[in-house]
Amino acid sequence: MHHDLTLALPTLMGLEETLADEARELGLSEVTPGRRVVTARGNLELLYRANLELRTAVRVLVTLDTFKVTHEQSLYDRLRATNWRPYLAPEGSLFVDVVDPGRWFRNTHFIAQLTKDAIVDQFRDKYGTRPSVDKRQPDMRIHLRIAGEGEVTLSLDSSGDGLHRRGYRRRTGEAPINxxxxxxxxxxxxxxxxxxxxxxxxxxxxxxxxxxxxxxRRAPGLLRSFGFERWPDFDRATWATIRQAALDRIxxxxxxxxxxxxxxxxxxxxxxxxxxxxxxxxxxxxxxxxxxxxxxxxxxxxxxxxxxxxxxxxxxxxxxxxxxxxxxxxxxxxxxxxxxxxxxxxxxxxxxxxxxxxxxxxxxxxxxxxxxxxxxxxxxxx
Ligand SMILES: C[S@@+](CC[C@H](N)C(=O)[O-])C[C@H]1O[C@@H](n2cnc3c(N)ncnc32)[C@H](O)[C@@H]1O
Incomplete structure (x- = not known):
């Protein structure tokens, strides 16, 4: 995971252009608004900054692979053949989110289970030990989207909690806005x-x-932590520099x-x-x-x-x-x-x-x- 990353930034309906402007201003390239999502490219530093600084992204996904599958076994095989070690330690924990399982796949829950099995089986074979599943604070959160006739987009969720969780709320009144x-x-x-x-x-x-x-000029994420901080290749020094630069802008x-x-x-x-x-x-x-x-x-x-x-x-x-x-x-x-x-x-x-x-x-x-x-x-x- 390093220099040239493909990012998908989900957002809310109607905010795509606002987010695209923010993404360009941040320095991301190939910024393309879609339907409730903006795609872009950037390096690791921009991935960290996107999480810390974007105000209208719901999360920041890193696209690892896109491929087409024809049946559940081919999905399992492809996921098992993907090398997961750069993103997860054998003793780490994971969680799988599935969006739009597609019309001929069984259900979201089943696909999530299959994905987890493929990854866990790979670790068990290679290292004799397997990661666990943790819904609340996993070390790696995988995001799987299956559109149309089995077009899979496999992503890592670098945000962890949704980015609307700024960390400033304790109590809310009635009907707080997101x-x-x-x-x-x-x-x-x-x-x-x-x-x-x-x-x-x-x-x-x-x-x-x-x-x-x-x-x-406060970055919206200064009060919280992010999923990428739990990745094996987390670059602590780069992150410290980015946070300090954000604090210096206040x-x-x-x-x-x-x-x-x-x-x-x-x-x-x-x-x-x-x-x-x-x-x-x-x-x-x-x-x-x-x-x-x-x-x-x-x-x-x-x-x-x-x-x-x-x-x-x-x-x-x-x-x-x-x-x-x-x-x-x-x-x-x-x-x-x-x-x-x-x-x-x-x-x-x-x-x-x-x-x-x-x-x-x-x-x-x-x-x-x-x-x-x-x-x-x-x-x-x-
Ligand atoms: C839908 S809530 C606003 C929620 C807010 N955007 C948030 O994120 O928490 C509407 C607010 O209008 C207030 N309100 C109702 N009538 C008002 C009035 N005449 N003058 C001032 N505030 C009023 C209510 O007390 C309520 O807190």
Missing amino acids: EVLAAGMLGIAGYRGEQPFVDPMCGSGTLLAEAALIAT RPAPQPILGADIDGVAVAISRATFDRCGVLPQVTLVESSFADLRPPQGTEGGLMVTNPPYEMRLQTGDIEGLYQEIGDNLKTHWAGYTAWLISANSAAVKRVGLRTTRKVPLMNGPVEARFCRYDMYTGSAS
């Missing part, structure tokens, strides 16, 4: 940390945390970051999150309703990205009324701002009553949502 989705929304909104940023309905603070990481946020929520518990959860991220001094956080919130003092415009509730719990009020209030507040108090709202409630979104200048379909977990942009011009009412 960290990768939050970073992707900021990418779509064009946020680079150079303008005032506001989330007036911040919940557990995911959008603010991701914005503050961008504004302070700067104070150049513009205000303001968060609010009507719920004091949400504000407390957000505060603890920002503290773990190391960005607490960079964020102003208040317990307030959106109606009472005003732009940070001394700023003339900026970016707002927010995720209002999609529905109200019984007896707490009227959701369409809330969206109408959001529109009224934007018009009255937020001149010069560009506001982006993500919502799955299209009836409520209509009540915002402002002209949508862009509408991007995204998935918020299993829920189809729209990410809508509104521009509040100075001196005009919508």
Whole structure:
């Protein structure tokens, strides 16, 4: 595993272009967006950096081999003939993820078992001892995709836990947004940390945390570890240099970051999150309703990205009324701002009553949502 690696970066629907931009900026070559994935090439250093620094990748896979199989035995034979020793020690542990087993293969579980057997049998033959299976923290995580008529892509998962696990969350509020989705929304909104940023309905603070990481140039993976750190050829010195370079890039946020929520518990959860991220001094956080919130003092415009509730719990009020209030507040108090709202409630979104200048379909977990942009011009009412 060394100089020229083929990488596959799975991502969420709608974030492919944002991730491709990030991948190019990182220095990866042959960057090609696909459907919920970006493929690229790079060396070992870029593999490490991709895990540490990419904000919109779900994981980083290293493609080892692609081949076609006609039946299960041919899959077993091919996997058994692959030399696994560079990636796994005989006393190590492994886990196999299978995606899309293809229509004539039996099932995901069976293919995972077969793959594990092929690898374990190879080690037993060669070394007289065999790796174990560990679902939680395996030394090597294999990713097998079987598309169409038995077209296999065999990859190593270099990330371990999904990259949305930044390591800054302990508690969440209700319906927290996925960290990768939050970073992707900021990418779509064009946020680079150079303008005032506001989330007036911040919940557990995911959008603010991701914005503050961008504004302070903190790599999203600084608080966690990665699968590749358990590989036999892990290059500790290169990794230490990369981490240090990432730490050296950290700067104070150049513009205000303001968060609010009507719920004091949400504000407390957000505060603890920002503290773990190391960005607490960079964020102003208040317990307030959106109606009472005003732009940070001394700023003339900026970016707002927010995720209002999609529905109200019984007896707490009227959701369409809330969206109408959001529109009224934007018009009255937020001149010069560009506001982006993500919502799955299209009836409520209509009540915002402002002209949508862009509408991007995204998935918020299993829920189809729209990410809508509104521009509040100075001196005009919508
Ligand atoms: C869907 S949650 C936001 C989740 C957030 N994006 C996260 O990742 O945790 C919506 C939030 O809006 C807050 N909220 C509801 N009505 C509000 C209002 N009028 N003003 C401010 N916040 C409000 C709720 O307390 C809730 O925390």
